[in-house]
Amino acid sequence: MSTFLHVTLITETYGPEINGVANTLGRLCDGLRLRGHTVELIRPRQGNEPAPEAPQDLMLCRGWPIPGYPGLQWGQASMHKLLRRWQRRRPDVLYIATEGPLGLSALRAARRLGIAVISGFHTNFPQYSQQYGMGFVTRLLTHYLRWFHNRSRTTLVPSVSQKLELERRGFERVELLSRGVDSQLFTPSKRSQALREHWGLHADEIAVLHVGRLASEKNLGLLKSSFEALSDSYPQHRLKLIVVGDGPQRATLQAQLPEAIFCGIQRGEVLATHYASGDLFLFPSLTETFGNVVLEALASGLAVVAYDEAAAGQHIRHGHNGALAMPGDEEAFIDAARWLLEDSETLRRVRLNARQHASRQGWNSIIEQFERQLYAVCPPENNQPGTAPVISPAPFRSPQ
CATH class of the missing domain: 3.40.50.2000 (Glycogen Phosphorylase B;)
Structure with a gap:
């Protein structure tokens, strides 16, 4: 593959926050950049974080704390800001890693502009709510997440068991993207x-x-x-x-x-x-x-x-x-x-x-697979940097 992509990653958690999602996204971003791709990151501001020095590759939004999870937050919905930003500088493909207000506004903006979207299923919120004995919330969450992910071109999951579970629940176009480990650090x-x-x-x-x-x-x-x-x-x-x-x-x-x-x-x-x-x-x-x-x-x-x-x-x-x-x-x-x-x-x-x-489970093969999955949703004639895939935008409808 000789062309490079402009990838926008949307997430409500990122390093130096400590969790598996933030760690994985940092690896994916670094890996894509090392392979020559442009990666734009859109996430909530962390604490008193200053304005970015390179705003073309980083957009910070306001965050709201998640009750019971100090240090984690939802990103504020920013659909109109995203529309203006992407009309000026259009990405080839989005990777939406979280399904909160920020991820939802990115999905809506991308569908309006006809930008390809891949989503990631990183956190099993329905199982979390089951652990807290909230069966009704579990059903609502499952309905919303299925609606959300089925409006992306592909949903990436990290394990075979998770893929089978989501497919059983009616999630469509689910693909596997596993995780690696730095065996030079962890030894x-x-x-x-x-x-x-x-x-x-x-x-x-x-x-x-x-x-x-x-x-x-x-x-x-x-x-x-x-x-x-x-x-x-x-x-x-x-x-x-x-x-x-x-x-x-x-x-x-x-x-x-x-x-x-x-x-x-x-x-x-x-x-x-x-x-x-x-x-x-x-x-x-x-x-x-x-x-x-x-x-x-x-x-x-x-x-x-x-x-x-x-x-x-x-x-x-x-x-x-x-x-x-x-x-x-x-x-x-x-x-x-x-x-x-x-x-x-x-x-x-x-x-x-x-x-x-x-020691055989490195990140390189994971990054290569992620790159192939990003290319797969971009038609070959639109794989030049800064150009957009031609996708007919479907009308956006809110979940019932």
């Missing part, structure tokens, strides 16, 4: 005996690690019960629970697990050192569209216990490079963790296999 070579000693562990003792947002939808009650079951089953081992991350459930968890070490949010090399200094990784979440931390833990040489879905379902072969349980079977999840600690050779072998598998 067993970052293991730190000094950090382990800081945690109160000696060389032959077990650090049980969890990394992620500490929120109700992450099923963290199972993290507590799993660790307690492991401690009871293997009194000969000295186990220590290490929790990396922050969120609304942190205070509750700290009260329930007074012996655990809570490290807060970690980034970059420090985060990689925390991963590599662990031994066993517990990931009890049932609401992931992917779960980037699973690949990061595998790349760091940890034995991962997770439910058989999303990233774990794609990348873990039970008994070979990790341990899986059927979604929702808590006793099987705990048994899988017990199996990994039955003998030191099992744990060592699984950890070696985990690293070997993850």
Whole structure:
């Protein structure tokens, strides 16, 4: 492919915010730019962020905080501003990563101007609402998200299980775009005996690690019960629970697990050192569209216990490079963790296999696939930079 695209990415979260969506979008943007494409980013302003120095490639809008999620926000609807902007400088294709007011206004503006749209299903909001016992909200969210995504040319999802679930619910034109991992950053070579000693562990003792947002939808009650079951089953081992991350459930968890070490949010090399200094990784979440931390833990040489879905379902072969349980079977999840600690050779072998598998899951092939998916919605005669694909705009109708 010898031509370059002008891609506009719309999102309500982006780095330095810490979550899987922001991390993935940063990788996609950087990868496209390295391949010569122009990437325009449209997102909410973060805190007291100053006006951009290069406004042609960055548009900031006002953000509104999301209740219960400090640091995350909805972007203000900006349809008329987007129309004016894109009439002056028209992108070839949009990638809408979030479905809030900003994403909706971008979808409406693009359809009015006849610009091709690809959408990404990054966050499983219907499952989140189910976790909070709001069945009626779940149905409304599913209806809205289906309406939203079916008005894009393609919806990209990160896992096979998510693709099948959306297709079952009536989502159309769903394609897979998986995730990669930086295996140079996340590597067993970052293991730190000094950090382990800081945690109160000696060389032959077990650090049980969890990394992620500490929120109700992450099923963290199972993290507590799993660790307690492991401690009871293997009194000969000295186990220590290490929790990396922050969120609304942190205070509750700290009260329930007074012996655990809570490290807060970690980034970059420090985060990689925390991963590599662990031994066993517990990931009890049932609401992931992917779960980037699973690949990061595998790349760091940890034995991962997770439910058989999303990233774990794609990348873990039970008994070979990790341990899986059927979604929702808590006793099987705990048994899988017990199996990994039955003998030191099992744990060592699984950890070696985990690293070997993850080291082959780089971002380059993901970026190449994303590039092909962007080209696919742009007719070849319109793939020159700054020109627009010829698409007959469908009339915009609000969801019923």
